[in-house]
Each structure stands twice: as structure tokens, then as C-alpha cells.
Amino acid sequence: MVVLSKKVVHTDLANFQTCKSTTDIFTGVPVVDMSDAITAKKLIVEACREFGFFKAVNHGISPELVAVLESEAVDFFALPQQEKDRSGPASPFGYGNTRIGPNGDTGWVEYLLLSTRPGLMLHKPHFPAISENLWFAAGEYISAVAKMLKGVLEMISGELGIGPRGCLSGLVGDEKSDSCFRLNHYRPCPNLEALSGWNLIGFGEHTDPQIMSVLRSCNAPGLEIRLQNGSWASVPSDQTSFFFSVGDSLQVMTNGRFKSVKHRVVTNCLKSRVSMIYFGGPPLDEKIVPLCSLMEEGEESLYEEFTWSEYKKSAYNSNLGDDRLKLFEKIK
Numbered sequence: 649m650v651v652l653s654k655k656v657v658h659t660d661l662a663n664f665q666t667c668k669s670t671t672d673i674f675t676g677v678p679v680v681d682m683s684d685a686i687t688a689k690k691l692i693v694e695a696c697r698e699f700g701f702f703k704a705v706n707h708g709i710s711p712e713l714v715a716v717l718e719s720e721a722v723d724f725f726a727l728p729q730q731e732k733d734r735s736g737p738a739s740p741f742g743y744g745n746t747r748i749g750p751n752g753d754t755g756w757v758e759y760l761l762l763s764t765r766p767g768l769m770l771h772k773p774h775f776p777a778i779s780e781n782l783w784f785a786a787g788e789y790i791s792a793v794a795k796m797l798k799g800v801l802e803m804i805s806g807e808l809g810i811g812p813r814g815c816l817s818g819l820v821g822d823e824k825s826d827s828c829f830r831l832n833h834y835r836p837c838p839n840l841e842a843l844s845g846w847n848l849i850g851f852g853e854h855t856d857p858q859i860m861s862v863l864r865s866c867n868a869p870g871l872e873i874r875l876q877n878g879s880w881a882s883v884p885s886d887q888t889s890f891f892f893s894v895g896d897s898l899q900v901m902t903n904g905r906f907k908s909v910k911h912r913v914v915t916n917c918l919k920s921r922v923s924m925i926y927f928g929g930p931p932l933d934e935k936i937v938p939l940c941s942l943m944e945e946g947e948e949s950l951y952e953e954f955t956w957s958e959y960k961k962s963a964y965n966s967n968l969g970d971d972r973l974k975l976f977e978k979i980k
């Protein structure tokens with residue numbers, strides 16, 4: 649048995665944030681059956697208004713496609729540290745280990761962050777540790793998930809009665825879209841919980857800056873979302889489903905009708921967790937403004953006008969947990 653002394657906890661793990669352990673499993677995550685399109689679009693809009701988050705089942709994505717990518721990801725993270733480091737440090741793309749972003753954020757996580765923009769995705773020589781099989785599996789997975797996300801955005805615009813067709817879905821999954829893809833690996837962590845009642849943070853609280861993110865993880869717990877009442881809710885893992893989160897850009901495009909969801913990952917001392925997230929972002933020069941067909945008469949934008957490129961730049965100057973939209977709110 650490995651005994652972890654208090655001293656080790658204080659020295660080796662001092663750079664990582666912790667949070668008070670919660671044992672409650674949240675049972676209120678909205679579940680959307682994608683095979684019933686009429687009901688699905690209503691539920692999606694309701695969920696985006698209330699939680700900025702929902703789980704999609706019967707989504708039609710091949711489990712084999714997902715399993716192959718997961719297995720390639722597991723093999724990648726099992727490589728010797730030196731080998732993985734040859735594809736890093738992430739800046740922002742590439743292999744990263746415990747450092748998140750450029751401004752000193754840390755987490756108990758190692759990851760691979762890739763751009764899905766054709767030119768950047770193909771910059772394989774920069775990432776020598778990524779095998780042909782992993783590139784291929786990631787490419788197939790990204791195409792399938794981007795298509796699913798486009799479908800969800802179509803449903804949202806249909807349900808909200810906004811047009812023209814493709815005004816939302818046309819922004820993601822296109823050649824010019826600035827989307828990215830991330831594989832995260834949370835190693836099992838020292839059992840801090842037993843020692844102190846606190847857990848290590850794998851990925852600190854934040855909102856995603858893009859339009860919508862699509863997350864799939866293996867059957868290991870850890871993802872938490874912040875509810876409107878301010879409490880943290882632990883999302884039960886489900887490796888057969890996809891979790892959709894509203895990002896800051898969609899909050900602006902709906903003029904605050906949808907709220908980007910704060911989320912974080914808390915580590916687990918027993919199971920390692922592998923997650924794969926597709927962040928659907930718009931083209932760099934796209935203006936992020938409320939969709940005019942959604943605005944009621946006399947309604948004003950809550951935000952100053954900005955492009956995705958400006959927002960991204962500002963995001964990369966911020967820390968993970970910052971309220972990034974605050975800088976762009978109109979002062980009343």
C-alpha cells in the first residue's frame with residue numbers, strides 16, 4: 649500500500665488547486681434523445697437556457713469510431729514522458745503537462761491540443777509523438793462530431809426561429825472555422841480526499857470561449873458544472889453519450905438568453921480519466937454579435953462588438969477562471 653505523508657502532499661502538490669470533496673451525484677442533467685428531432689430541439693433550447701449544458705443520447709455516432717480514438721489516446725499518454733515532451737510544450741497546440749494556457753494556470757492533467765483548421769492540423773512534423781493512427785482516428789472523430797454539432801446548432805436556430813438557415817451552424821465545421829480539439833488525460837491522483845477531505849483539481853473552473861463544445865469521456869467521474877444557484881454539480885460519467893456546453897460566443901449571439909456554463913474537472917484517486925473535446929469556434933474574422941433575427945424590438949446588445957479573433961486574443965491574456973466576457977459587457 650502506498651502511504652502518502654502530509655509532507656509529500658504539501659511539497660509536490662502545492663502548485664495545484666484543490667476543492668472540497670462532494671459526494672452528491674447530480675441527477676438533473678438534461679438528457680436529449682437525438683433520434684426524436686422535434687422533441688430534441690425543444691429540450692436543447694430549454695437546457696441551454698437553464699444549464700448551458702445537456703447530454704445527447706441516440707446521437708448516431710459510431711461507438712467504434714470513439715473506441716478507436718480512445719484506445720489511440722490511451723497509447724499516446726502511455727508513451728515515455730520524454731517522447732511525449734517532444735510534441736510540446738503546448739503553445740497553444742501540442743502536448744501539455746500540468747500547465748494550462750500561457751498565464752501560469754496549472755491542473756492535474758496532461759493533454760494534447762490540436763487545431764482543426766486544415767493547415768494547422770496537418771503540421772504533423774511539430775508533433776512527432778503522434779502516430780499516424782492517432783491522426784487518422786482524430787480526423788475521423790472530428791468530422792463526425794462537427795457534423796453532429798452543426799445539426800444541434802440547426803435545431804437551436806430552428807427552435808428559436810432565427811435565420812437565415814445556417815446562420816449558426818455555418819460557423820462551425822467549415823474550412824475557415826477556428827475550432828480545436830483536445831484530448832485530456834487525468835492520471836489517478838494521490839488520495840488527498842482520504843487525508844484531508846479535499847480533492848485535487850484536474851482542470852480548473854472556466855467557461856469555454858467558443859460557440860459550443862462537445863465532450864465525451866471514458867467511464868470515470870470528475871466533470872462538474874456550476875448551476876445557476878452557484879453550487880457545483882457532479883455530472884455522472886457516461887461513455888456512450890456526448891455532453892454539449894454553451895460557450896461564451898453563443899451567450900453573446902443569443903444576447904444572454906443562453907449562458908456559457910462554468911465547469912471544472914475534479915480528479916479521482918482510483919480511475920484515470922480520458923476525455924475528448926471538440927470546441928466549435930467560428931472563423932477568425934467573424935463578428936460575435938447577437939443574431940438580429942432573435943432580437944426583440946428595442947432590445948439592445950448587452951455586449952460591445954468584437955470579432956472571434958479579438959475575443960480569442962483576450963482569452964489568451966486571461967487566466968482560466970476569469971470572467972472573460974466581463975471586459976466586453978456594455979456599461980449601463
Ligand SMILES: C=C1C[C@]23C[C@@]1(O)CC[C@H]2[C@@]12CC[C@H](O)[C@@](C)(C(=O)O1)[C@H]2[C@@H]3C(=O)O
Nearest residue numbers: 740748749750753856963964965966967968
Ligand atoms: C488559461 C487558458 C487556457 C485556455 C486559454 C486560456 O488563457 C483561457 C481559456 C482556456 C481555454 C478553455 C477552453 C479550452 O480548453 C481552450 C483550448 C480554449 O479555447 O480556452 C483553453 C485554452 C488553452 O488551454 O489553450
Ligand SMILES: O=C(O)CCC(=O)C(=O)O
Nearest residue numbers: 830832851871913923925
Ligand atoms: O476534460 C474534461 O472533461 C473537461 C475539460 C475542459 O473543460 C476543457 O478542456 O476545456
Ligand SMILES: [Fe+2]
Nearest residue numbers: 854855856911
Ligand atoms: Fe472546458
